[in-house]
Amino acid sequence: MATLRPLSDDEASPEARAVFDAIRTARGTDFVNAFWRTLAHDPPRLRAVWEQLSAVMAPGALDPLVKEMVYVAVSTANGCAYCVHSHTAAAKGKGMTEAQHAELLSVIGMAAQTNALVTALGVAPDPEFDAAR
Amino acid sequence: MATLRPLSDDEASPEARAVFDAIRTARGTDFVNAFWRTLAHDPPRLRAVWEQLSAVMAPGALDPLVKEMVYVAVSTANGCAYCVHSHTAAAKGKGMTEAQHAELLSVIGMAAQTNALVTALGVAPDPEFDAAR
Amino acid sequence: MATLRPLSDDEASPEARAVFDAIRTARGTDFVNAFWRTLAHDPPRLRAVWEQLSAVMAPGALDPLVKEMVYVAVSTANGCAYCVHSHTAAAKGKGMTEAQHAELLSVIGMAAQTNALVTALGVAPDPEFDAAR
Amino acid sequence: MATLRPLSDDEASPEARAVFDAIRTARGTDFVNAFWRTLAHDPPRLRAVWEQLSAVMAPGALDPLVKEMVYVAVSTANGCAYCVHSHTAAAKGKGMTEAQHAELLSVIGMAAQTNALVTALGVAPDPEFDAAR
Amino acid sequence: MATLRPLSDDEASPEARAVFDAIRTARGTDFVNAFWRTLAHDPPRLRAVWEQLSAVMAPGALDPLVKEMVYVAVSTANGCAYCVHSHTAAAKGKGMTEAQHAELLSVIGMAAQTNALVTALGVAPDPEFDAAR
Amino acid sequence: MATLRPLSDDEASPEARAVFDAIRTARGTDFVNAFWRTLAHDPPRLRAVWEQLSAVMAPGALDPLVKEMVYVAVSTANGCAYCVHSHTAAAKGKGMTEAQHAELLSVIGMAAQTNALVTALGVAPDPEFDAAR
The missing domain is CATH 1.20.1290.10 (AhpD-like)
Incomplete structure (x- = not known):
């Protein structure tokens, strides 16, 4: 159940896939969870939320x-x-x-x-x- | 504005005052805040909440x-x-x-x-x- | 602090005052609290909320x-x-x-x-x- | 989906099983629901929550x-x-x-x-x- | 998982089915979602909620x-x-x-x-x- | 009552005052409300929240x-x-x-x-x- 569908790597735009790659690098795992895959419908927001989260959660x-x-x-x-x-x-x-x-x-x-x-x-x-x- | 009035030391029962004293000792201050003074209408509950909180918040x-x-x-x-x-x-x-x-x-x-x-x-x-x- | 001002009896429209009177009769007191006085800006909604509440809270x-x-x-x-x-x-x-x-x-x-x-x-x-x- | 797995009777410690038994006796049923089975990872807390709930919900x-x-x-x-x-x-x-x-x-x-x-x-x-x- | 079961058209009372029909007409679809089918256990409340919702959501x-x-x-x-x-x-x-x-x-x-x-x-x-x- | 005190223009750092000025310009008023004055203790966050809000709320x-x-x-x-x-x-x-x-x-x-x-x-x-x- 979702109001917007998570996108697979193949469905995501190059800009969104670049954020997926940043997530994979930061976390040291190939797994990208559904929250990010759903935000991928709107690549600039995906990037903004990921960058804000990374800054807030950093040591x-x-x-x-x-x-x-x-x-x-x-x-x-x-x-x-x-x-x-x-x-x-x-x-x-x-x-x-x-x-x-x-x-x-x-x-x-x-x-x-x-x-x-x-x-x-x-x-x-x-x-x-x-x-x- | 309150649904139940905080009690001063003089208004509190001996059982409630004993909890006030335990709070003062634990915190190293004479100040007892209004939450505890309001719970003091029901001394057994005052004691139970204070003891549960102390245990949960301990190192x-x-x-x-x-x-x-x-x-x-x-x-x-x-x-x-x-x-x-x-x-x-x-x-x-x-x-x-x-x-x-x-x-x-x-x-x-x-x-x-x-x-x-x-x-x-x-x-x-x-x-x-x-x-x- | 309010986003809409409570109305006094004099400021309320006749339709709103009729609901104030219904509240007074139902409760046996002259006091009409600020929630109803604020809803009085929109008399039909005041009446609808009062009637729904009265029905729901009845024995x-x-x-x-x-x-x-x-x-x-x-x-x-x-x-x-x-x-x-x-x-x-x-x-x-x-x-x-x-x-x-x-x-x-x-x-x-x-x-x-x-x-x-x-x-x-x-x-x-x-x-x-x-x-x- | 859970952040901690419910424990079966066999997996629970003797202390946790004693609380399961108290629940069964109090409720007159063999069924112990998943909330208690999940708290069973921490038997003292399981007992404390059960005893607090029993006291609060008693007549x-x-x-x-x-x-x-x-x-x-x-x-x-x-x-x-x-x-x-x-x-x-x-x-x-x-x-x-x-x-x-x-x-x-x-x-x-x-x-x-x-x-x-x-x-x-x-x-x-x-x-x-x-x-x- | 539900605390009350949604009712099919056959299980609903004539009064509830009349509301289902009003919903179908208003929305131009045969589909009646589970919220209304669950409220259908209490037909007067079903009607009241539907009428209140229709009025509130109207242009x-x-x-x-x-x-x-x-x-x-x-x-x-x-x-x-x-x-x-x-x-x-x-x-x-x-x-x-x-x-x-x-x-x-x-x-x-x-x-x-x-x-x-x-x-x-x-x-x-x-x-x-x-x-x- | 506050956990952090709102800052007056005089108390705010130059970086915070620059955001106050941006708020005044965007809104066409001299008034800067207490939310921004409280965030001013942390000027980079003040700027970030203001810029995020401005972008989100824009036409x-x-x-x-x-x-x-x-x-x-x-x-x-x-x-x-x-x-x-x-x-x-x-x-x-x-x-x-x-x-x-x-x-x-x-x-x-x-x-x-x-x-x-x-x-x-x-x-x-x-x-x-x-x-x-």
């Missing part, structure tokens, strides 16, 4: 594994099953251990629970938390 | 600062302003630098963007991502 | 208090602070006790937690749960 | 059927298909009639609609709804 | 294609895969071009990204945006 | 007003009050009439309602909607 002040775990957390809260699966796989590829995965799940579940409690209680922000004062 | 396979950043990410995606503010403050308290905060924001924004694209495209999960096969 | 196979608690639960998960406050007040007006409120909060928090765990784990539905088979 | 100030319906409502708003299916099945198991299910759906749909209207209108909370004043 | 101050694109946007943010697919198909049926679809996706992705940034930053609304002042 | 296959209305729809479903207010103001600035605003609200509310119904019913996608087959 910096945060470790790439931490970034993948944050990505899994956001994807879970947004209910994006595809993203949960692809970024959990990426986190494992970057060394996430079973114990780290288990703790990540616990934090995600805890946050979801207290987010709901806070919203249902209507707790007003403590002024101590305001960085703008 | 383990993941660093406490990483856990706070994951908490901020989930709270953002769930739209809980109070939680975003309290856990961003907690992350700063655990040493999050401005550069780390900036990268955290970029990952959260990137994830939200691709979550939406994937959902709007209806991308079907690649079998390569399935840990159950 | 039927489910008790009106149960319906208000379900409303609070949905509003919490959707992050609508106004709705959480107005329907918690309505539930109290229909007899929700403090103990019932506390249990409602626990169920909402528990559901949010397991919703997140299930999504992060990508648990595939058991065929036993399928009403369509 | 108290609210009827267990009401709690299941609230669970369905939250799960719907959070977009957790697995949870919607498992808790709708649980609600039917606790006696939810077709008419009650139909009314539950109507309240959930109505709440979602007015949640969106309130957010799009930016309606400011009426002070009358503030339990903290 | 007015906004073009029906614009309305379908707004519907896709909301459905994406709410994570309703069924709705994303059915309303993307409807938008294509009303003339949405590939270029329009691509721009719609870009706006949805951009909005999701800045929504997350604003929430994570806790940006306070500028008074200039307040229609109620 | 193309879709009219800029349609894009603003889609933005309001996504922001509503994501519960971003700031974004709802800023993009409703932008839509009004691009000519959205009261009647168009009213219809936009109706579509958003209708979509939220049927999204919830579809999710609660677990309606399986009709193969007719699959663009990938």
Whole structure:
């Protein structure tokens, strides 16, 4: 089920295939997942999203594994099953251990629970938390 | 605005005050934020949530600062302003630098963007991502 | 802060004021809350929403208090602070006790937690749960 | 599709199997659904989630059927298909009639609609709804 | 997987079949999708939802294609895969071009990204945006 | 309340002020809203977000007003009050009439309602909607 069909290498335009190649090189694998193959209908956007993602997820002040775990957390809260699966796989590829995965799940579940409690209680922000004062 | 009023130390029951004291000791500050003061209407639940949170957020396979950043990410995606503010403050308290905060924001924004694209495209999960096969 | 201004009785059209009066009669109070006063810019829609809400929330196979608690639960998960406050007040007006409120909060928090765990784990539905088979 | 594989009885550790048995006894059925089988990778967390859920969903100030319906409502708003299916099945198991299910759906749909209207209108909370004043 | 089974024409009551016929006439096709077939368990609600939808989506101050694109946007943010697919198909049926679809996706992705940034930053609304002042 | 403080013109770096000036020129107003002033702590990201937004929202296959209305729809479903207010103001600035605003609200509310119904019913996608087959 899709609103736009993923494109095979043969169906993709040369510009899109160049991005597929960049993905393969960056990841050291021949596998290009369906998200990129679907964006390939619009090669300039495919390139823009890939470049933005590469820059955001690169090593910096945060470790790439931490970034993948944050990505899994956001994807879970947004209910994006595809993203949960692809970024959990990426986190494992970057060394996430079973114990780290288990703790990540616990934090995600805890946050979801207290987010709901806070919203249902209507707790007003403590002024101590305001960085703008 | 609240659906239940935060309780001052004087209004809280001895059982609730004991949890306030545990929070003060654990955090090394006299400040007890409104979330806990609101849960104090139901002291056993106050204790249960505090103990569950303490266990989940303790150092383990993941660093406490990483856990706070994951908490901020989930709270953002769930739209809980109070939680975003309290856990961003907690992350700063655990040493999050401005550069780390900036990268955290970029990952959260990137994830939200691709979550939406994937959902709007209806991308079907690649079998390569399935840990159950 | 609003994208459309709530209307006072004097500013509302006769058609909108008639709905205000229906709200007052149904609730046995002179108070008309800001949601209805904002919808009053579009009197036919004001009437349609009020009539749909009245029909949905009327006693039927489910008790009106149960319906208000379900409303609070949905509003919490959707992050609508106004709705959480107005329907918690309505539930109290229909007899929700403090103990019932506390249990409602626990169920909402528990559901949010397991919703997140299930999504992060990508648990595939058991065929036993399928009403369509 | 899963990020972690559900475990069969034979694959689960003795500690996890003990929780499976507790689930079977509490529910009076041999069936243990995939959520628990997936949590079984981390037996202490499996036990903790099961015990927390059992306590929260037990009869108290609210009827267990009401709690299941609230669970369905939250799960719907959070977009957790697995949870919607498992808790709708649980609600039917606790006696939810077709008419009650139909009314539950109507309240959930109505709440979602007015949640969106309130957010799009930016309606400011009426002070009358503030339990903290 | 469903919590309620879609009904075939033969299984539907005469009142539900009359709505199926109205849908067929309005759309100029024999195809009636599963959403309506599932609502058919409750014929008065089936009729009410169909009539409300028809009125809302009819040509007015906004073009029906614009309305379908707004519907896709909301459905994406709410994570309703069924709705994303059915309303993307409807938008294509009303003339949405590939270029329009691509721009719609870009706006949805951009909005999701800045929504997350604003929430994570806790940006306070500028008074200039307040229609109620 | 904010996790990062908006910067005044005097506090912003020359690189950030250059983006403020670009915003002023593009919009034909001296007013720079708090979102941009908060992003100004990280001038390269400020520039990147502004340039991405400008490109996405520019006239193309879709009219800029349609894009603003889609933005309001996504922001509503994501519960971003700031974004709802800023993009409703932008839509009004691009000519959205009261009647168009009213219809936009109706579509958003209708979509939220049927999204919830579809999710609660677990309606399986009709193969007719699959663009990938």
